[in-house]
Amino acid sequence: MAFINLQNVTYKYPLIKTPVLQDINLQIDEGEFVAVIGPNGAGKSTLCYTLAGFVPHFFKGEISGSVEVAGMESSKSTLDEWILNVGLAFQNPFNQISGAKYTVFEEIAFGLENIGTPREEIKSRVQEALKLTGILDLADRSPYSLSGGQQQRVALTSILVMQPRLLVLDEPTSQMDPIGTREVFGVIRKMAEGGMTVVMVEHKVEWIAQFADRVIALKDGSIFLEGKPHEVLTSDALAENGFGISRYTSTARQAKKQGLWKKDRLPVTLDEAVEGFALTLPSPEGRGQSR
Amino acid sequence: MHERLSFYIKRDSVIHRLNPLTKLTLVLTLILLSFFNPWYWTPHLLVLLAITPLSFVGKVGAEYFKTALRLILPAASFLFLMQAFFQPVGVDVIFKFYFLDVTRESLMFAFSNAMRVFVMVSAFTLFLLTTHPSELMSDLTRRGLPGQFSYVIISTLQILPQIQAKAQTIISAQRSRGLDTEGGFFKRAGSLVPLVGPLVLGSLVEVEERAIAIEARGFTSKSQKTSLHEIPDTGFDQALRWSLVILVIISITLKLWLS
Numbered sequence: 001m002a003f004i005n006l007q008n009v010t011y012k013y014p015l016i017k018t019p020v021l022q023d024i025n026l027q028i029d030e031g032e033f034v035a036v037i038g039p040n041g042a043g044k045s046t047l048c049y050t051l052a053g054f055v056p057h058f059f060k061g062e063i064s065g066s067v068e069v070a071g072m073e074s075s076k077s078t079l080d081e082w083i084l085n086v087g088l089a090f091q092n093p094f095n096q097i098s099g100a101k102y103t104v105f106e107e108i109a110f111g112l113e114n115i116g117t118p119r120e121e122i123k124s125r126v127q128e129a130l131k132l133t134g135i136l137d138l139a140d141r142s143p144y145s146l147s148g149g150q151q152q153r154v155a156l157t158s159i160l161v162m163q164p165r166l167l168v169l170d171e172p173t174s175q176m177d178p179i180g181t182r183e184v185f186g187v188i189r190k191m192a193e194g195g196m197t198v199v200m201v202e203h204k205v206e207w208i209a210q211f212a213d214r215v216i217a218l219k220d221g222s223i224f225l226e227g228k229p230h231e232v233l234t235s236d237a238l239a240e241n242g243f244g245i246s247r248y249t250s251t252a253r254q255a256k257k258q259g260l261w262k263k264d265r266l267p268v269t270l271d272e273a274v275e276g277f278a279l280t281l282p283s284p285e286g287r288g289q290s291r
Numbered sequence: 292m293h294e295r296l297s298f299y300i301k302r303d304s305v306i307h308r309l310n311p312l313t314k315l316t317l318v319l320t321l322i323l324l325s326f327f328n329p330w331y332w333t334p335h336l337l338v339l340l341a342i343t344p345l346s347f348v349g350k351v352g353a354e355y356f357k358t359a360l361r362l363i364l365p366a367a368s369f370l371f372l373m374q375a376f377f378q379p380v381g382v383d384v385i386f387k388f389y390f391l392d393v394t395r396e397s398l399m400f401a402f403s404n405a406m407r408v409f410v411m412v413s414a415f416t417l418f419l420l421t422t423h424p425s426e427l428m429s430d431l432t433r434r435g436l437p438g439q440f441s442y443v444i445i446s447t448l449q450i451l452p453q454i455q456a457k458a459q460t461i462i463s464a465q466r467s468r469g470l471d472t473e474g475g476f477f478k479r480a481g482s483l484v485p486l487v488g489p490l491v492l493g494s495l496v497e498v499e500e501r502a503i504a505i506e507a508r509g510f511t512s513k514s515q516k517t518s519l520h521e522i523p524d525t526g527f528d529q530a531l532r533w534s535l536v537i538l539v540i541i542s543i544t545l546k547l548w549l550s
Contacts (some may be wrong), residue, residue, distance in 0.1 A: 054503060080512055086509040094453075097498035098508070099446030102425055109519040111508030116515045123519070144453060158508060 002027035003197055004051065009063035011046065011055055013129035020046045022221040024065070028214075029197065033192040035208040035229065035253045036201045039242050044201040047218065048090070048170045050074075051199055053082030070165050084115065087128065087164030091171040093151035096158075097143045105130070106137040111179070116290035129161035132141075133187055148175035156184065160191070167191065169200040173207075185211045197214070205233050205246045217243060234266040248273035255280075297448060298358075306349035306417075306469040310528040311427040312434065318414045320535040325410040329545040331399070334406035342413050351420040355413070358420075363412045367405040374401035396540065424448055430522045438516060442505075461489050 006026040012019045020043045022167070028034055038044050049055040056063045057079040067074035070085045089096065105126055112122045112191040118135040128137045135153050138146065143154055156172050181204060189211045192198045202208055208215060208229055215232040217225040219241060227233050230237065239245050239253070250266045255261040260280050267273040302365025305443060306314070321341060325334040343418035376388065376399065428441035465485050472482045 049503075052507065054506070056508065058503065079506065080509075081506060083509050083512065090500070090503070092500060095497050096504040098505050099449045099501070100425070100442050101445075102423075102506075104447075106519060110505075113517050113519060114509035114512050114514075116512075116517050118521065119517060119521065122517065126519075144449065155504075162508065187401070190429070 003030040003032075003070060004028035004199075005068040006050075006065070009050065009067060010064045011050065012062045013046075013059060014061045020221050024223060026216070026223065028197060029198050031192060031195045033189065033198045033211065033213045034178050034216060035212035035214070036199065036216045036218060037203065037205065037243060039244075041220075042218040043221040044218055045090070045170050045276070046221075048088065048168045048201060049201075051166065052086050052088035052168045053077075053079050054088070056231070057082070085164055086168060087159035087162055088167045088168045089155050089159045089172050091174050093148055093155045093175065096155040097151060102142060103140050104154055106142050107143045107154060110162050111158055111162045125163075129157050131214070132160065133157045134183060135204070149177060149180050152176060153180070153184065156187075160187075164196070166197045166199070169198065169202075171201050171203065173202070173204065174271065176285065178183075181207060203244055205244065206269045207247070209233055209246070211260070230265065230268060233268045250275060297341045297424055298416070299423050300351050300355075300420050301423075302350040302421075304350040305349060306345065306421045307446060309531075310522065311422050311430045312524070313528040313532050314418050314422055316429070316532045317536050318418045320539050321414040322411050322438065323539045324542050325407045327539075327543045327546045329542070329549045331403060332363045334410050337410050338406065338413065341497070342410065342417060346420075347416055349417065349421045351417070354420055355417060363409055363416070366412070369410045370408055371405035373510070374404055379423075379466070418530045425522070426522055429518050433518060433522070438496055438510075442510075454490070456487060457493070458490055461470055461486050 004027065005267060006024050009021055009024040009026075011021040012020050013220065023222055025049070036044050046055060048204060049059065050063075050067060051282060053069075053074065055061065056074070064072075069082070072081060072085065073084075095161055098107060099108055108126045108129060109122050117125070127136075133156060135150065135152050135157060138150060138154070143151065146154065150174055152172060156169070159167065167188070173184050176184065185207050188198055188200065192213075193267070199290045200212070215225075215227065215229045216223055218237060224233060225237060233246065234249050236253075239250065245257050246268045248270060252261045252273060256271050258264070261276060261278045262279050265272075265276075267276050309317075321337055323338055328336065343355075346352045375393055376391045376397075377464075378397035379392075381394030383395040384392050385395055385398065386393055425445055427447050429435075432441045433544060434439055456490055457500055465482075470485060473481065
């Protein structure tokens with residue numbers, strides 16, 4: 001049986017008439033790295049909350065269908081149990097700083113203290129997690145004195161340290177620079193290879209193409225497309241329905257109409273684009289000097 | 292931006308190393324002694340012979356004097372003047388100020404009350420200067436204070452300055468769009484309206500997100516919480532706490548017995 005199993009899930013927030021999630025069917029295996037894309041209001045964050053148990057345990061509202069994660073069934077378990085298996089980090093890093101701690105080290109230890117981890121184990125696990133996400137040098141700083149990107153790393157680290165079996169991330173790199181984004185994607189990929197299941201909402205499609213195992217495109221609360229990253233991200237339907245797509249894909253699509261793109265596959269990343277255009281465009285003489 | 296609502300000064304001293312509960316007991320003892328004691332001069336002696344020397348033992352003497360001069364002394368002086376003039380006790384009039392009599396008794400009374408306030412505030416100042424708020428809270432939580440309670444205290448101390456900073460950002464934003472914040476009282480009061488809306492609504496949204504964030508980290512988990520830092524509670528601490536309690540009892544008994 002799949003690690004995550006959603007059957008006909010429909011969900012309505014309290015006081016809102018239209019459902020935010022409509023008839024979602026989704027199976028995800030353990031250790032899979034799944035990226036979720038979609039326009040604003042597509043239900044991406046609600047899907048995250050559902051997987052993390054906050055829908056319906058925190059938000060209330062009406063839910064139908066069945067949600068199963070890591071052998072737990074949402075209707076038969078409490079948020080308390082879910083938290084031990086599922087970690088959630090979301091977009092705004094400022095609101096994820098607990099406010100109860102004065103240093104980054106203590107901030108990351110907060111979750112472990114709450115679930116009653118012994119002191120020595122807390123220390124070693126926090127140390128390890130700080131090393132993993134590359135913020136060991138921030139350990140003694142106040143979490144409020146950090147930049148947005150650094151706070152996002154702290155938020156991610158404070159969830160990773162709890163070693164959840166499922167990691168749910170809602171735009172965890174939105175305030176990071178390209179180098180930070182690459183590092184974080186690298187860390188998450190490594191966690192997935194170590195057996196952690198990852199579901200990540202992300203707009204940066206070029207990174208998804210390189211790191212994710214599968215892409216789910218949500219639109220108006222339903223699954224619009226699902227499949228291998230490359231297939232989904234380069235499909236014509238995606239571009240026609242208001243999804244954000246890679247600039248390399250749209251450039252190559254235009255070029256294809258002009259007969260300048262010869263490959264079958266459209267590119268998502270810069271490297272793929274360079275490789276494809278190299279077939280048709282004359283290579284400039286002495287490229288090294290002219291740049 | 293980095294300013295926090297905390298008086299704590301990080302130094303290494305005997306006082307800093309005491310258990311927070313011991314320090315709290317010491318503060319309460321000083322306050323109780325200044326109210327319930329058999330001798331008139333007790334509060335004055337407490338300031339001179341206990342609190343002031345302790346501030347030097349705790350290596351926060353300079354900060355203590357700064358607070359005392361700027362905050363405690365003006366407040367205590369004000370209280371002294373009010374009580375000296377308006378306390379209708381005593382017959383031994385020293386001087387008259389229009390219809391107000393200042394008597395020897397009202398002066399004595401005002402002086403001792405002002406000193407009590409001085410003891411109270413200065414003892415707490417000393418406590419706050421030498422105790423890290425999170426250390427105090429985790430120690431009290433370990434002794435059975437609900438976790439939610441200490442969370443509210445600590446997070447307020449940390450988040451208030453952030454809200455202040457946000458208010459400043461909103462004011463700047465509104466000004467850049469032409470809001471006039473200069474002028475008379477009513478104009479200034481009116482210009483607060485476009486500030487309050489975004490600030491309050493924004494904070495409410497933040498509260499929900501923060502609730503989710505700490506919930507995701509097991510804040511209301513039913514398991515027994517642990518603490519990253521070990522807060523030492525030595526035999527000396529315990530002995531000191533008991534002696535202080537005994538001291539208070541003796542002082543109250545003497546007071547009752549002698550009066």
